[in-house]
Amino acid sequence: MKIASLQLKVYREKEKNLEQLAEWMKCEKLQDVDMVTLPEMFTCPYQTELFPLYAEKEGGPSCRFFSDLAKKYGIYLSAGTIPEVDENGRIYNTAYVYDRTGNQIAKHRKMHLFDIDIQDGQTFRESDTLSAGDEVTVFDTEFCRMGICICYDLRFPELAGLMAQEGAKVLLVPAAFNMTTGPAHWELLFRQRAVDNQFYTIGTAPARDMGAEYHSWGHTIAVDPWGTVVHVCGEAEQIQITEINLELVDKIRRELPLLRHRRGDVYEVRKR
Numbered sequence: 001m002k003i004a005s006l007q008l009k010v011y012r013e014k015e016k017n018l019e020q021l022a023e024w025m026k027c028e029k030l031q032d033v034d035m036v037t038l039p040e041m042f043t044c045p046y047q048t049e050l051f052p053l054y055a056e057k058e059g060g061p062s063c064r065f066f067s068d069l070a071k072k073y074g075i076y077l078s079a080g081t082i083p084e085v086d087e088n089g090r091i092y093n094t095a096y097v098y099d100r101t102g103n104q105i106a107k108h109r110k111m112h113l114f115d116i117d118i119q120d121g122q123t124f125r126e127s128d129t130l131s132a133g134d135e136v137t138v139f140d141t142e143f144c145r146m147g148i149c150i151c152y153d154l155r156f157p158e159l160a161g162l163m164a165q166e167g168a169k170v171l172l173v174p175a176a177f178n179m180t181t182g183p184a185h186w187e188l189l190f191r192q193r194a195v196d197n198q199f200y201t202i203g204t205a206p207a208r209d210m211g212a213e214y215h216s217w218g219h220t221i222a223v224d225p226w227g228t229v230v231h232v233c234g235e236a237e238q239i240q241i242t243e244i245n246l247e248l249v250d251k252i253r254r255e256l257p258l259l260r261h262r263r264g265d266v267y268e269v270r271k272r
């Protein structure tokens with residue numbers, strides 16, 4: 001299975017972001033991939049006050065655009081995240097995934113809102129305009145089961161653990177770390193979750209734009225189930241191609257059987 005992760009720049013205009021995606025999709029490198037993954041909030045600059053302005057209902061114009069693109073190229077599309085508005089006017093940071101025929105096969109609302117305040121570093125309060133989701137999300141492809149969570153969600157090992165317990169062999173993470181926590185924790189977290197759960201972790205980030213209000217760390221990354229970094233990008237726009245070796249997942253889980261060695265008789269991680 002071949003996954004292409006697109007580290008794209010985020011423009012202020014929503015339509016321009018969709019247009020650039022359509023252009024990137026024509027690229028030669030993408031013609032034989034099985035899945036394309038996109039960054040967090042890739043149609044909307046990462047600014048809390050903009051989320052309500054860019055928000056769309058599930059099935060809205062951006063969703064239709066993604067679905068058409070998945071169908072046109074016959075690929076799975078993990079369409080990053082976009083702001084979603086529900087019937088009560090609540091806004092979520094939402095990831096949608098489409099199959100090769102354009103059907104929506106997964107939807108994940110970010111569960112852990114990114115509210116941090118680091119002295120002399122990054123401050124952000126997603127909860128100013130966003131609500132949190134409460135579903136753990138896995139989905140099936142013809143290759144394997146996959147899980148998906150969004151950026152800050154990755155910091156919570158129980159969530160990734162639940163997806164592994166539910167059979168995920170690849171974890172997709174649309175994300176946008178920043179210049180404070182990115183250098184310190186980005187690679188560490190992707191490696192840590194991969195080693196804990198013996199699955200691939202794929203993080204897709206926006207390219208860095210120093211003219212934007214929020215500076216993305218970039219560094220779109222793929223880590224294998226042994227914890228080895230398979231690829232990592234820099235800060236500029238780039239395509240990362242990852243070959244997923246599912247036999248490696250099975251081999252590592254067989255030889256170092258962490259999932260079987262959990263002491264379910266003493267502790268457990270479970271959904272409420």
Ligand SMILES: NC(=O)CCC(=O)C(=O)O
Nearest residue numbers: 114151152176177178181
């Ligand atoms: N968009 C996010 O959730 C950012 C998360 C982040 O940077 C972190 O350090 O965690």
